[in-house]
Amino acid sequence: MNGLISTATATFTATAFRASACPERLRSLLERGLPLTERPWRALAEQCGMSESEVLVWVERWQREGLIKRLGLVVRHHALGMRANAMVVWDLPDAAVAEVGRQLAAEPAVTLCYRRPRRLPAWPYNLFCMIHGARRERVLAALDGIVERHDLQDVPRRVLFSLKAYKQCGGRYTREKQP
């Protein structure tokens, strides 16, 4: 009888552990990318004490919930020769920023568009968008078109081209130790 109880307790403890610790471990592993082998999910499963199907269920759920925005090849644009990477910042009236943000986001040349706080006096800009391209002239031409289409000639802006990528990798959000 005693043996039975302790087995049940052990099973319960293991289940509780699996419910909390493993998804976090899986996320931490996923931040570094999939192993490039025939059964990548199984390889990850082995490293975090889950089954392959459990791993697939978690990833499917995170995709559905929006924690994972996309799953696929994460390209380093700089290495591909897309060296012109402009962060365009705008100083818009607060009342206009959301509308302009949505307009810019719909532009095909714009790859990211975020509102951020001003930090006066050093930093007056409250809307950020990214435009990537092979060459500076193309990016600037795309920007001219955007300014004209949305009547933004009078909005103070700065174009911050990147000159060098010191680092470009995925985020590290989990508390897991880096292996």
Added chain:
Amino acid sequence: MAALDSLDRRLIDAYQRDLPLCERPFAAMAERLGTSEAEVIERLQALQHDQVLSRVGPVFDHARAGASLLAAVAVPEAERDRVAAAINRSPGVNHNYLREHDFNLWFVMTAADELQLEARLEALEEELGYAVLRLPMVAAYHIDLGFPIPWDELETP
């Protein structure tokens, strides 16, 4: 730029998102692209090795995955590479770019939560000896789907 052939490009064009979620994703990709699973794996390994890909896997939503913010420091040119290296070493930093502005080093700091994020920023500020401009995201207007690579434009000299 690394020499990419048509299969490399088709892989990138087809799979910046919607990697098949199944036991053998690379076999499923191979089938669609008319090649073998081994070939897909080999190409992905080579692209990763050549740093064309930073990884194959998920892109997490910064806002939901934990805490993150865009940060910048204004550093004299002579100090730049030293400070950039210190930023790179700092835990939680992913992107770190040199840009054309007085605020010349731009990086993204990530952490499990806001508390850890601020602690990381304060520790970094102390180490660098420069104030860090903190620019958290207030609203996102764009969904990151991995934008199409303009191959033609890249080939024009």
